[in-house]
Amino acid sequence: MVLSPHSSAGSSWETQAELDLLETVLSGDDVAYPWNPGECESLDETVALGDPLKVDDLNLGDRSPAFFEQLDSCMVYAHLCERFGSQVPASILKRLCDLAKQTCPEQSLLERLVGCVGDLFPQWAREDLQVLARPLAYAMRGNFQPEPSGDRPWDDLSDLEQARLSLVMAQVALQQLRNPL
Template sequence: MATQSPDSQYFRDSQTQAQMELLATIVQTDVAYPWNPAQLESESYLAALEQEFALFDSFSDSDLSEKSQVLFSQLEQVWQANALQKSLREKFARVPQDFLASIAQSVQNATVKYQSLADQMVECVLDILPQWAEEDLQVLARPLAYAMRDADPSGVELVMATRRHWAELSEIEQARVGLAVARYAISELAISD
């Protein structure tokens, strides 16, 4: 099988097509943007653009303020989730990345939805551990939640002390590690708030 060089027919055809599209874009009949806004002709062009974007005028100041606060709140949540995910990746390097990403995304909802630390931890790992019943995860979460109530990182360190690869861990060990990661994420989120 011969390799195609840059001089191949396909390359020349696509290059010619790209040049033709560029030329068509340059010489299109639409009025181009006036590069000198001081010219008299540009005033009518800019006025037409402003009318086209009159949507801004339909919002009151209070609407804009309210919607911007919602936007900034959502941006803050995304930023916190990304920062939390980075922190989890650094702390729990041997846990699969998608596992950590899922916990980082669910931890904020869990802290709003539940008061109990054990319930929050279980909520964070439910989607990642579908083979586990919620009641079974509650049994595993309670001792971990109470042992770590004073934000003592030694509970996480005990769970993470094993040096085996993630795939070598049993399902119970994976669930415990997942709950420990969730507990750590909850405490990190509480610190950042």
Template sequence: MTNHPNRPLGSSIPALAELELLHIIFEMETLEMAESISYPYNLLDPEAESYFETLEQEVLAAGWSMEDLSEQGQILSDRVEQLWSSFPSAVEDASVDELSSTLFQRFAARVPQQLLQTIAQRAQQVVSQNLSLADQLVLCVQECLPNWGEDDLQVFARPLAFQMRSPETEVLESTLQSIRADHWTELSEIEQARLSLVIARYAIIHAPHTDDQ
């Protein structure tokens, strides 16, 4: 990297180099704002090429080489790409957390929190898949009911999915009332399966859908 009098010792450290480059750019932007020169956000604008050529020459005059600019530009590009790629995951995690909280408020007295978390995660995944409601319900609860086969769960899921053509809240409440209000560990396996599927349907109702985001 080309040295110049104003550059502090140890500036070969990437973090310091990036800070110095950003400082130079900010100084130039501040000067341009004072001179009422607007940033060319439209890169197809004929004046954009002249703007960037001038900016490049000013950066080079400050002591940066083309190799420096290329290297730091790549670092910045990689960092932006990393942040951008993590954005969907962050949004999904936030959605799952919100859905888990909703389920916890409604069912915490009856079902372990980890089970509710699992159902919330699966519900968030299946709502964007082109599957029947019964299949979505089964996928939501399979991990919570390891002793149950898919075909057996479908026996309970299909009627529940069909009944949901009626007002959903009424059907959910009536189905919940038909299951003993004891804690999960006190329920029979059939009651656990039925309760899990009701919770799964509740989760699917409240999960953000793709077209809602």
């Protein structure tokens, strides 16, 4: 996983930690995690004595929806970093990922796309963003996967190019949230 050279120093260690966690969870290796059996009485003794620890063994209880939501978010962010990280600053990718998570599934695809990028482009009228988003919303009805339109750095793009690229990134994020793994 390659991180963007544009990522800020303050969030780069957080980004790397999230990506390391995601890689560990998704690697599928039967790695035994160190565990202190005294911390959790509900763990089966055989698990505590050396069998590999699985996610199901963690007894997350009421916290499991939040855990898996956070995991989905990390996966979406990692996917955005993989596809657009060399071109777009990590702070923008993170913000777009957060905005995509906040969209309401009951909204139209067009409104969800515009909702993802509206805060990134406050100078743009909502109607203008809708015009740019309309072809992408239509494509989302199928399984269309857009490719990035070039690899120029974010700061070298015009406002219009940044808006278009942001909408493509929003489309990818929304598709990932809709169809995790």
